Structures are given as structure tokens and as C-alpha cells.
Amino acid sequence: MKREQYTNSFSNIERAKIVDKNEQKGCVPNCAKKGEDTMSIRERLSGNEAAATAMKQINPDVVAAFPITPSTEIPQYFSTFVDNGMVDTEFIAVESEHSAMSACIGAEAAGARAMTATSANGLSLMWEMVYIASGMRLPIVMSLVNRAVSGPLNIHNDHSDAMGVRDSGWIMLFSETNQEAYDNLLMAHRIAENEKVQLPLMVCQDGFITSHSIENIELLEDEKVKEFVGEYHPKHYLLNAKEPMAMGPMDLQAFLFEHKYQQAEAMKNAKQVILDVAKDFEKMTGRSYGLFEEYKLEDADIAIVCMNSTAGTTKDVVDALREQGIKAGLLKVRVFRPFPAEEIAKALSHVKAVAVLDKADSLNGAGGALFTDVTSGMQTNNVTVPTASYIYGIGGRDTTSKEIESVFKDLMKDSKKDKIENPYRYLGLRKE
């Protein structure tokens, strides 16, 4: 067996352990919860290493990518897997992200399973092809390491890249930790490729905050992943000589509307498929996933809604406030597209005040994108809870426990009033 030089961005430690089967006897049998099969491999990986490891175990037919901070390491690690013969993947080192997505589209259309990874301006450059991927119903899977879209130039984390493609017809899963980034990627193809769905899917995680932080993780064995993900057998594909077809032709007044409706229907179908796949995943790993995670929300008076790594910090704050007798709770959105509007509205219906934290400013003077979706979902489902928008963490501004606590303290005041005052707020913004 070949040993890879598995290097971390800030070390030269050889991390061959995670792939060397001879060392997998280091498995800790009790680290997963009550799954049917509780064997898993205790490891420590950065979020980027976790994503690259998932891709290695998925072993897709094609990976096409162009390096961009902070997702650069994903194709970097993956190309070493290719070079060392650990995957069968055709790795296409393209000259731009536009070409990366184009290559994925070509590969998927031909009948292959394709993956890519990018961030921020890389995704911006893909934008044209991102819509074409979903419009052609190609279940491409992308690892999106969230970063602020320039300008001015910034390489750090926020969610402006993801929010820019929220209406592009991609399924969007968000990940609090390296573990969730890994798990979401392992579930991705079964969701995206499902006959009722056939949509591309992106797995988001926070740039640097999780992508470059080494943390504990539980990995699955290669064989288990292979079995779980399964082989890809598309019904229709270009390289099928028995079914000559054209893909991506002109689609004018007579049909585009119907095709867009079909995409929207597929997105609706995705909700149940996501839950079904999660159920199977839980059987294997003991780790359960829903459309969103409710943390001490059931009896909460006040609640924060947020996505990705901030949810972890919020959980700690919720626990600290609970010790003081304050009934705080968290709703962490995992599935942002399709947006579980009705389910979220229901889950928040009993609380007295809600804060929705957006790591991207829509610059519309009317709150962030997640806020708009949550409040629209509540209104449509006849749920009336005072809700405030907080824009936070822009361009990598660190978000502390104290700041999250201040949001809950704001909510305590809000919950005593009938109507929310100044609903469009900022967290961690320097005013001087």
C-alpha cells in the first residue's frame, strides 16, 4: 500500500494514518452512539481534511477544481490521492472555476459522478455554470468552504458566497463542524442522485473556522462508505449509445416555465429524501440528522436561529444561560435549500422572541437572507413571534460567546414587548 504525504496547511505532519488500513485497528468501538454498527475510526482532522477524506472514500469518477482560499487544500489533498492511486478518479486541473463547473457538467451529462470544491470568488466565477448544472438536472456535489465575496478583498469566513447562489436550484447543506462537513458529503450523492430529486448539491462549512481547525472526528471505514454511497447508474446519459439524446438545447416560451416548475418540485421532493438518507446514515453511524437541529428549543422562551460553526458557540451559551434559569434555545439550520419553512415556523411557534443570525448582509436594508426566509415562513404559517435580524461575522470578524449572550439578553427584553423595535441589527460591528 502506498503511503500518502498528507500534509496540513500549517504543518508537515504526515497524516497517512487516516488512510492506512493497517493502522485502522486503532478504531475505538464505543465512540459512536447507538448505531447498529458502532465501529468508527477516531481521528483528528481539519474541516478541509475531512472533506477531502469524504471525497476519497466516495471515489467519484471525476473531480475538476481550481484552487482558491480557503478551500485550496481540498483539491490539493485529493490530487495526492489521485497521484498515489488511492482513488480511480479522473482529476481535471482546470484553468478556472468556470471551467471546473463546466467539466463537472460535461462529466455528469456523460453519465459520470463528478465533484468539485470552491470558495467565494471561485463560486462567483462559476455562477453561470452553477445555474446550468441545476437546469440540466445534474447531481454534481460541491464542497463550498464559505468565504466573503470580494470586494474589498477578504479571504475570511462569511456566507456571502453561499447566499449569492441560494436561488440557483442547488440543494444546500450547512455544517457546524468538520464531522458534519464529512457526514453531509457522505450523504450528498444519495440525495442529489435520487430519481425524485436529480439536483446538484453543495455542502457548506465555515472557511478557516472549521476548514483550518484540527478537531476530533469519527471516520467510517472505506468499505462502509462505498456500500452506503453506492454506484451511480443514471437513467439517461449522453454516453448511452442505445439512447441518443441532446442535453442543454434551447428552451423558450413553450417549455422553460414547466422545466423550472419541475426543478422546484424536485427541490420539494428533496426534503423527504434528505430525511430518508439521514435515517439510513443514523443506522450506520448513530449520528442523527434532520432538516435542522433543535437544541434545547422545546421549552425555550427565546431562541437563536443560525447556521454553521456559530451554532456550536451558541450551544455553549445556551447551556450557560440555562444554568442561570434563562430558557434559551437554538435552531440550527442544516438544510437551507430546500428551505423547511413550515417545519421551522412550527418549531419556533412557542417562543417569545427570535433572533436570526445572518453571516451575510443582503444590503437591502431589510435583514439577511435567512431572516427573510424564516420570517416569511412564519408569516405564511400563521406564526407570530417577534423576530430580529442580526448581521454578524462579516469578513471573518470573530464571534464570541459574549456576543451571542448579548443577543439572548436583547431577546429577553424583546420578549416582554408586543412588537419588535429596530429589527435590523448588527452584532460585533464597531460603531466608533
Add this chain to the structure above:
Amino acid sequence: MSNMIEIRWHGRGGQGAKTASLLLADAAFNTGKYIQGFPEYGPERMGAPITAYNRISDTQIRIHSNIYEPDYVVVVDDTLLESVDVTAGLKKEGAIVINTTKDGEQLKKLLKGYEGKVYTIDARKVSMETLGKYFPNTPMLAAIVKVSGIMKEDEFVKDMEGSFKHKFAKKPEVIDGNMKALKMALEEVKQVS
């Protein structure tokens, strides 16, 4: 989370503070702990001040923010003492470990009245005597393990031997030197106030 230990590293780009924080995370991981090891990325360049962080805990670590009230601070380059507020937020029950030849009196002035324990080690001397080159990160790693008591010294030494064998599989000649640096640093680190 009362059992969580938070460590902040101050160094200059190229000195290996980030690598040291990663090695510490690795060593603690190998003793069964939950760990975080992450750098604060800025405009990276050789010689510029950099910060890296460690969290080490017996239970799962959920917080994702920088560390503002560390239990321990490690200073890999004492020229930073004049330009960076290295004791900012440092708990007085904690300690600071500095790579320096300065004595307690000299440091007192530079540390702006920090009330906690101050430890020093001459990592340059350790590194030059054992490796023949200046790599301060291995001695500083040993020093913080000793000062913080995160793990037993013998466990640490044993674990690092395995790590070095793995890391330097292609350069086995440096394994001995690094092990000597590690052991010497465990002896050399001393409390000065």
C-alpha cells in the same frame, strides 16, 4: 467545560508556532482528549507576529471562536513582548511560558504587571545543542506540556517519539535530535516569578 484548557501561542511567521500548536493538539488527542488546534490567519509572512490556539478538554468542544481568556500563553519569540500584549486576558491562576534569556526582573517590566506565574526557557540554547539549528517549536512544546500538566511527561515523551518517527520517516537523522531537544526542554524550563 470547567475541565477545558485554553492556550494561546504568540510567535513570528516561520518559527513554527502554528506547527507547535498542532503537535500539542496531536499529543493531547493521542491521550484520548478532545482537541482544537487552529491559527489566526492574517497577512502571513515570515517574521510577522502570528497567533495560534489550542483547546484541550475531556468533553466535546463546541465553541468556535478565538481565545480571549487563556489559561496559558506561550511566547516563542521574546521580541514580541515589546510589541504584542501577550498577557491580554491571561488568567492569573494560569501561566506564561517565554522563550528568552531575560531574568524575572527584566520580564516583570515587559509583562505589564501580570500576576500569574512566569516560566522561561532558552529554546535557542536547547535547539542549538541538540539539533544544531534554531527550531524553537519542539522545546516550546515540551515546556508548555510541563508547565500546564496537560499530560504525563513520560506519556508525552513516548507519544512524541512515535510522532517524530512518523513525521521524519524520510529524515530519520533528525529524530534523535528532536527527542533530545524535547527531554532537555522538560528539564530546562524554570519558573522565574
